[in-house]
Amino acid sequence: MYVVLFDIDGTLISTGGAGGAALMGAFRDTFSIGDPRPVKFSGRTDRAISGDLFQLHGLANNEENWGRLRDGYLERLPGELARRSGKVLPGIESLLDTLTSRSDVSMGLLTGNLPDGARIKLEHYGLFHFFPFGAFGEQHEKRDDVARDALQLVQRRLADRTPQRDRIWVIGDTPFDVQCARAIGCRALAVATGIHERDELALSEPDLLLEDLGAPDPWLQQLPSQ
Ligand SMILES: [Mg+2]
Structure with a gap:
């Protein structure tokens, strides 16, 4: 075996960047941050990427914020996948x-x-x-x-x-x-x-x-x- x-x-x-766009879009809208600072995505876990976003923007890296970001991301992901040429x-x-x-x-x-x-x-x-x-x-x-x-x-x-x-x-x-x-x-x-x-x-x-x-x-x- x-x-x-x-x-x-x-x-x-x-x-075609759909995952990153969905996460950054969800972050922007959920936490009302107009122009989020970029973070590294490649090879990293969604939890780690989100933790960086929270830290960079002075937000608590806790279960509540993580849950809100996660829900927003999953909601946006199908639309971003459809929109991009992956x-x-x-x-x-x-x-x-x-x-x-x-x-x-x-x-x-x-x-x-x-x-x-x-x-x-x-x-x-x-x-x-x-x-x-x-x-x-x-x-x-x-x-x-x-x-x-x-x-x-x-x-x-x-x-x-x-x-x-x-x-x-x-x-x-x-x-x-x-x-x-x-x-x-x-x-x-x-x-x-x-x-x-x-x-x-x-x-x-x-x-x-x-x-x-x-x-x-x-x-x-x-x-x-x-
Ligand atoms: Mg990979």
Whole structure:
């Protein structure tokens, strides 16, 4: 058995900035802040990004503010996705079909998105049905903690069929994805389909680095059928 844990943004899809626009729009309107200061999004959890926004603008980083921002974000997200020209990234549909057809591969999500945010994005692009489980960024500021959740989920779902860690792969487009794979002792495939250049990703020392998943054979060769 193998387990493959996919990041969403910059790995499976590009939303054309819909996620960021929905969050910043919700922040602006909910807290009446005309021109919010920018924060870093890439590879981070929605909880961490929101915490930065609160801190930068002198707002309490508490459950009440977080709940208001989260609700506003989820309300805006479908409209932003419809308005922007995002896309499924190269080779993804074919790769997901290939992996789904294998009885020795279990696929899930490992993402900084909220559960509902992940569902809304992936339903928009017709990919949600590929992922029966996932670990999300609702509670955690650190992606490594999301990875720990993902591993626990895998162990609960697969029980004694849980593979060794070197057969569990995390696929993502940022150094944080590689780092969180290491946090749980698993392997990392980095793809240069997000904002990070190949050279930059190489510094995080993934097990494998690909330009995109349009030609995934170098990786699939590492998952021989069992
Ligand atoms: Mg990403």
